Amino acid sequence: MSVLSAQPSVAIAQSVSTHHSVWKTSIRFTIIATLLFGVGYPLLVTGIAEIVFPHKAAGSLITKDGQIIGSQLLAQSFTTDRYFHPRPSAAGNGYDATSSGGSNMAQSNAKLVQRIQGDIDKLSAANAGKPVPIDLVTTSGSGLDPDITPDAAFYQAPRVAKARGIGGDRIRKLIEAHIARRQLGLLGEPRVNVLELNLDLDKTVQ
Numbered sequence: 001m002s003v004l005s006a007q008p009s010v011a012i013a014q015s016v017s018t019h020h021s022v023w024k025t026s027i028r029f030t031i032i033a034t035l036l037f038g039v040g041y042p043l044l045v046t047g048i049a050e051i052v053f054p055h056k057a058a059g060s061l062i063t064k065d066g067q068i069i070g071s072q073l074l075a076q077s078f079t080t081d082r083y084f085h086p087r088p089s090a091a092g093n094g095y096d097a098t099s100s101g102g103s104n105m106a107q108s109n110a111k112l113v114q115r116i117q118g119d120i121d122k123l124s125a126a127n128a129g130k131p132v133p134i135d136l137v138t139t140s141g142s143g144l145d146p147d148i149t150p151d152a153a154f155y156q157a158p159r160v161a162k163a164r165g166i167g168g169d170r171i172r173k174l175i176e177a178h179i180a181r182r183q184l185g186l187l188g189e190p191r192v193n194v195l196e197l198n199l200d201l202d203k204t205v206q
Helices: 003-052 110-126 150-164 168-177 194-204
Strands: 061-064 067-071 191-193
Touching (some): 061 194, 150 191, 150 194
Antiparallel strands (some): 061 067
């Protein structure tokens, strides 16, 4: 065999070797990256969170008499006049953590307009002469917002006070104690966690 005829064979062998090398490198990189960033990093962050922020890392769960009754991060349905009510929910059949989401209805949707107007009429009848806070008649994007605005909490104070047979001042002071301010004075808006407020309400007012 001449030197000239051997050169194409050498070139093909080098090409095949390079091709195999690229595939091996790609596969190795994929496996290493998956283990490092898909397994190792999440475990590391979770472990650090459980040490530094154990309550938050566990889901910000709330217990009563040794039983888990909810989370600071998820709204629950309260319907009686003795409790403060959260925002309306379109998650599943309402406040369903497995079906988080909004109604996806446009502002022009007749069903949505009818529902909101019905809620406004109902709230206005119980608290005549005062504008209804917008968050008491609109759902959040998740349908699981655990907080309401201070205005929404104060708006419900007369109803709760009447249902429990106590003065409105005690209810308003309780609300004020549960108002969470802006983080660092800049981030977010003042808010009231409905579940925590209702639990404190049961403790302080029978």
